[in-house]
Amino acid sequence: MSDRHKPHDHPHGHQAVRHLGDGVEDQLVPLKALDPLDLKSFDDLARAMSQTAFGGRSVGEACDVLEAMVKDPDCLVVATFSGAMTVAKMSLVIVRMIEAGMIDAIVSTGALMAHGLSESVGLTHYKVNPGVSDEAYFEKGYNRVYDTLEMEANLNTIDEFVRAQLDTLDTSVPWSSELICRHLGKALADMGDSPGILRSAYLRDVPVFVPAFTDSEMGLDVATWMLRRTHAKAGGGKDWKPFENAEVPNYNPFLDLMSYARFVRKKKRLGIFTIGGGVPRNWAQQVAPFYDIVEHRLGVELDHPRFNYGVRICPEPVHWGGLSGCTYSEGVSWGKFVPQSEGGKFAEVYADATIAWPLIVRAVLERLGKV
16 A cells, blocks of 8 residues: 555545545536647637636636636727737737727727827837847837837828827817827727728727827837927927927826726726736726725725726736736735626636737637627
8 A cells, every 4th residue: 555545644544545546526617628629719729728727718618707707798808918919919908809899898908009009100110130130120210119119200100190180189178198099099999991000990989098108110200290289389499498498298197097997887887808907907907996095085885886897908017017916816915806706707828918918809709699
């Protein structure tokens, strides 16, 4: 008899024989080998992966949670995006999610929206040649983002587009990122039917919030637009000092905060779909503590929002900070999420979003009958 199956000394001097369970009596969930020959669709693949282990299982579980949140008629889904996802050519994944009704609101980095505008106005991103130095790319005006290039000429074209649209906005009222993104989306829709994130969001009444707006090409475009106007008022001289004499745009980020705080109460439940982490993820989730703080400090009664569903795709473990230091389980302690013991459904996929995200979305689109 092996040592594993020998009787063990009981702490009170008696010998006890371990009862070796077979898994069935404890209602454990059995796993199943993935057979590539049995797969006929992305949905088949995702369901098979959910019965395996490690990252594959997390991808399959993410499909199940995303499907549950978008099929729940009482759930409002907030999607947050960070990282160079539009440069990485993932913009149409977002567009198809919007078109399929999988997203009710977007919270994003401004850079992601700005690079998405390149595609929306017909411009191109290119693959990096590893034999070319970054110094050489700078001289040519080729901005490197990992293994991809954004042309400086593209950004200048975007500036011209944004500038033309800002000229039509009322400067007597304060602006917000939501207002600017909606205005740009309308302009894209008026231009034609070329797919784009802001265009699709506008057409389907999906608000787009950019909480760190000045940390982006779009933010710089708005600032430069105002500098140009101030420079013209000063006579356009070459000796004008832009950062000392300029007026600033009539921009108020608290308009975004209050608009989003109202928006999340449109339905009984909340879901969140996140690519990466950063400001978009944290800003979107902090609405729950915001309600708690207002109720406690102002002495008013509020119905507290909590996220009932959550799916996040991020390649980094929590201690590197890519998740903004907050897993879903940690978020429960902040009052951001409904605990799993009370029905919360969450899935966290530690993977490169350009690999896992298209697979998950395609599988769920098949489940929704959208393809």
